[in-house]
Amino acid sequence: MNPLDEIEHSEKTSGNTDEIPLVALAGPPNSGKTTLFNRLTGLRQKVANYPGVTVEKHIGEVRSGGQVLADLVDLPGIHGFSARTLDEKITKEVLEGQVDGVKKPDAVIMVTDSTRLENQLMLVEQVLELNLPTLLVLNMSDELKDRGGSVNATALAERLGVQVVWTNGRTGEGTEEITEYISQLKRGNSTQSKVSDVLKDSSQSRTLPVLERFSKRKKAVKEVVSQVDFVPPKPSAISGHLDSLVLHKIWGPMIFFAVVILVFQSIFTWAVPLMDGIQFLIEVSGSWISGVLADTWFRSLLIDGIWAGVGSVVVFLPQILILFLFIGILEDSGYMARAAVIADRVMYRIGLQGRAFLPLLSGYACAVPAILSARTIEDDRDRLATIFVTPFMTCSARLPVYVLLIAAFIPNEAFLGSFLSQRTVALILLYALGIIAAVITAFILKRTLLKAESSTFLMELPPYRLPSLQTLGLRLLDRGRIFLTRVGKIIFTVTIILWFLTQFPRTEFGAPQDIEQSALGQIGHVIEPVIAPLGFDWRIGIGLVTSLAAREVIVGTLGTIYGIETADEESLDLQSALQESLSFPAAMGLLVFFAFALQCMSTVATVKRETGGWKWASFQFLYMLALGYFGAFLAFRLF
Amino acid sequence: MRTILKILFRIQTDTHCLEDATFKLPPYLIGYLRVVFILRNKYALKSRTILNQEDFMEALDPKRDSFQREATELRLGQVKIRQEVELVMVDLPEDQAEPLFERGFLPGCRICPVRTSPAGDPIVEVDGSLMALRRETANCLCVRTLSDL
Numbered sequence: 001m002n003p004l005d006e007i008e009h010s011e012k013t014s015g016n017t018d019e020i021p022l023v024a025l026a027g028p029p030n031s032g033k034t035t036l037f038n039r040l041t042g043l044r045q046k047v048a049n050y051p052g053v054t055v056e057k058h059i060g061e062v063r064s065g066g067q068v069l070a071d072l073v074d075l076p077g078i079h080g081f082s083a084r085t086l087d088e089k090i091t092k093e094v095l096e097g098q099v100d101g102v103k104k105p106d107a108v109i110m111v112t113d114s115t116r117l118e119n120q121l122m123l124v125e126q127v128l129e130l131n132l133p134t135l136l137v138l139n140m141s142d143e144l145k146d147r148g149g150s151v152n153a154t155a156l157a158e159r160l161g162v163q164v165v166w167t168n169g170r171t172g173e174g175t176e177e178i179t180e181y182i183s184q185l186k187r188g189n190s191t192q193s194k195v196s197d198v199l200k201d202s203s204q205s206r207t208l209p210v211l212e213r214f215s216k217r218k219k220a221v222k223e224v225v226s227q228v229d230f231v232p233p234k235p236s237a238i239s240g241h242l243d244s245l246v247l248h249k250i251w252g253p254m255i256f257f258a259v260v261i262l263v264f265q266s267i268f269t270w271a272v273p274l275m276d277g278i279q280f281l282i283e284v285s286g287s288w289i290s291g292v293l294a295d296t297w298f299r300s301l302l303i304d305g306i307w308a309g310v311g312s313v314v315v316f317l318p319q320i321l322i323l324f325l326f327i328g329i330l331e332d333s334g335y336m337a338r339a340a341v342i343a344d345r346v347m348y349r350i351g352l353q354g355r356a357f358l359p360l361l362s363g364y365a366c367a368v369p370a371i372l373s374a375r376t377i378e379d380d381r382d383r384l385a386t387i388f389v390t391p392f393m394t395c396s397a398r399l400p401v402y403v404l405l406i407a408a409f410i411p412n413e414a415f416l417g418s419f420l421s422q423r424t425v426a427l428i429l430l431y432a433l434g435i436i437a438a439v440i441t442a443f444i445l446k447r448t449l450l451k452a453e454s455s456t457f458l459m460e461l462p463p464y465r466l467p468s469l470q471t472l473g474l475r476l477l478d479r480g481r482i483f484l485t486r487v488g489k490i491i492f493t494v495t496i497i498l499w500f501l502t503q504f505p506r507t508e509f510g511a512p513q514d515i516e517q518s519a520l521g522q523i524g525h526v527i528e529p530v531i532a533p534l535g536f537d538w539r540i541g542i543g544l545v546t547s548l549a550a551r552e553v554i555v556g557t558l559g560t561i562y563g564i565e566t567a568d569e570e571s572l573d574l575q576s577a578l579q580e581s582l583s584f585p586a587a588m589g590l591l592v593f594f595a596f597a598l599q600c601m602s603t604v605a606t607v608k609r610e611t612g613g614w615k616w617a618s619f620q621f622l623y624m625l626a627l628g629y630f631g632a633f634l635a636f637r638l639f
Numbered sequence: 640m641r642t643i644l645k646i647l648f649r650i651q652t653d654t655h656c657l658e659d660a661t662f663k664l665p666p667y668l669i670g671y672l673r674v675v676f677i678l679r680n681k682y683a684l685k686s687r688t689i690l691n692q693e694d695f696m697e698a699l700d701p702k703r704d705s706f707q708r709e710a711t712e713l714r715l716g717q718v719k720i721r722q723e724v725e726l727v728m729v730d731l732p733e734d735q736a737e738p739l740f741e742r743g744f745l746p747g748c749r750i751c752p753v754r755t756s757p758a759g760d761p762i763v764e765v766d767g768s769l770m771a772l773r774r775e776t777a778n779c780l781c782v783r784t785l786s787d788l
Contacts, residue, residue, distance in 0.1 A: 080741040119766040214740040345758035461769035
């Protein structure tokens with residue numbers, strides 16, 4: 001963006017929102033910030049991206065009596081302003097008014113978990129240094145009381161020079177006070193009575209070396225804490241008991257695996273009826289539309305292009321939603337942090353860290369949301385390595401391809417007794433292949449390109465809490481929306497381009513030609529020499545091109561090429577057509593190719609955004625393509 | 640020969656004995672041993688691969704007592720469960736230490752190991768928050784027991 005545009009842009013936005021104040025909601029993770037945000041704004045919220053980065057901007061309206069009091073922006077949960085993570089950087093820039101498209105907030109609502117007040121005051125202080133009108137929210141008031149802790153809020157308010165409010169995210173207690181504070185802003189009353197001495201002390205400290213800066217803050221915090229009669233709560237007995245089970249030497253890993261298996265089970269079995277239902281609806285509606293419309297190019301574009309494109313995205317929605325429901329429960333309850341601690345040792349060996357567990361697990365459903373969830377990894381090198389290997393996890397778009405090829409080429413015979421069939425073994429081997437590739441790649445990456453002395457793994461274990469249904473529900477909506485827009489946009493575009501490639505050039509009579517003569521067919525012929533060493537012909541070549549939209553698209557493409565109506569992965573006609581044109585070693589090669597190659601433009605686009613450029617995205621694509629090619633070549637020669 | 644080996648072994652476990660050794664070691668030998676052991680400690684504790692000149696100078700300078708301190712200091716990784724300690728210093732480069740500072744691991748703070756992860760990494764309580772860290776990191780945190788105060 002050129003500088004002129006930026007100025008124009010910011011002028012426009014500031015002009016538009018002059019009337020309504022902007023209030024930022026800041027706080028550390030697990031402080032109940034998002035629950036509070038949902039309580040304050042209800043469903044009147046929208047999500048957008050900050051320009052240039054992929055951190056979502058959650059903005060909602062706070063209303064009272066039908067009147068909009070303020071726009072509330074929910075900032076990502078952070079621990080400090082050192083700008084090590086994308087989240088920290090964005091929070092800092094928003095609060096300092098450096099993000100174009102977002103004006104400098106008129107006030108900050110600083111949410112803290114009152115049971116961990118002493119720890120969180122360090123962050124509070126950094127927020128106060130920004131010199132914005134601030135409301136300090138002491139959340140989880142009930143928990144503090146129940147565990148025998150207390151703090152003199154009036155003294156705290158006086159000491160820090162800000163208003164202080166007690167809240168309880170679960171019951172909604174204290175929300176009116178926050179609304180009241182916001183309405184004061186609207187009326188233009190300055191609520192900042194005086195600049196506290198804490199603030200004066202530490203605002204000079206920005207130039208100090210890191211340790212001294214933090215020590216100074218800490219000293220100030222200690223002072224504050226001693227003056228406001230803070231009685232730290234006793235450790236939560238329930239959390240302690242749960243931890244001695246969840247982090248037990250034997251039970252801990254067992255619970256961990258049980259949770260992982262449960263998540264897998266839910267993605268692969270419980271989501272299936274829903275996915276079938278959606279598939280059915282798309283087919284029925286598609287054939288209904290094609291019945292209504294005349295047989296023109298428009299109908300073909302609508303059905304074979306648009307409808308097929310939409311369908312191939314929407315069909316994965318149940319899986320994504322179920323996965324994120326589980327992840328949401330695990331995160332909000334506090335288990336995810338423990339799982340990361342349990343996974344850390346193994347991850348550390350291969351060059352990753354405990355937090356990589358979540359992206360890698362999500363990768364089994366879809367790499368796009370998985371890569372987005374890698375944001376919580378503080379260390380840049382660890383994060384890049386995680387993003388790099390996540391697409392090796394067998395995502396659900398690979399499954400239809402695997403199922404088709406395995407059903408066509410591997411006999412359904414017992415393997416090693418009657419326990420497993422050869423087909424099952426083949427599928428397990430393909431999953432294992434992905435894991436092995438990921439492990440080796442991460443191992444090599446962290447010893448070459450992403451070499452670092454060592455990173456600090458520090459994981460806060462929040463107390464166990466019951467997840468709030470509203471927060472879970474809103475997050476699901478949010479995830480579903482991200483998935484549909486991110487993945488949908490790209491698959492949609494690519495399927496329409498592919499449709500045009502199959503329709504043109506046309507014959508003299510204006511009718512589409514055979515697929516072999518179409519532009520796509522010609523592309524297939526052009527790449528045939530390249531893929532011939534793998535035993536693939538031009539038909540598979542076309543499939544490889546179309547599967548760049550999404551891997552499973554190859555199934556439909558092959559159906560079109562072999563002239564089989566309603567081809568899905570279980571179609572027997574398609575299986576026998578494949579058996580004729582593809583040799584067994586080549587089929588094995590194709591399976592290996594799909595296990596390795598990054599045949600997914602949505603993932604490439606996501607990686608590009610998350611890593612801030614084409615460098616890593618193109619390197620990853622080429623690396624995985626090369627691995628797929630040579631893997632397929634080896635398989636073709638060996639079988 | 641045997642006595643020398645014995646002394647070398649003692650030096651490995653307790654470097655104080657360099658000063659009060661039963662017989663006088665020649666000064667150059669003390670200097671040499673200082674270099675060897677400080678490098679050994681540095682290497683083992685920080686997994687630093689490149690040793691800079693500063694380390695050599697530090698080791699050779701008899702006035703610097705950091706050599707002794709580093710070897711005898713208690714590390715968080717060695718602290719027993721439920722034994723509260725005070726953080727003395729974070730023996731890590733600044734960029735790795737900053738996340739620790741940010742979460743309250745600052746000199747003077749109280750740290751209490753509460754349990755270990757299944758893999759044996761410490762989980763400690765700091766300022767009322769539970770924090771999990773790797774034992775490699777914990778071994779870079781110099782602490783002292785509260786009874787030492």
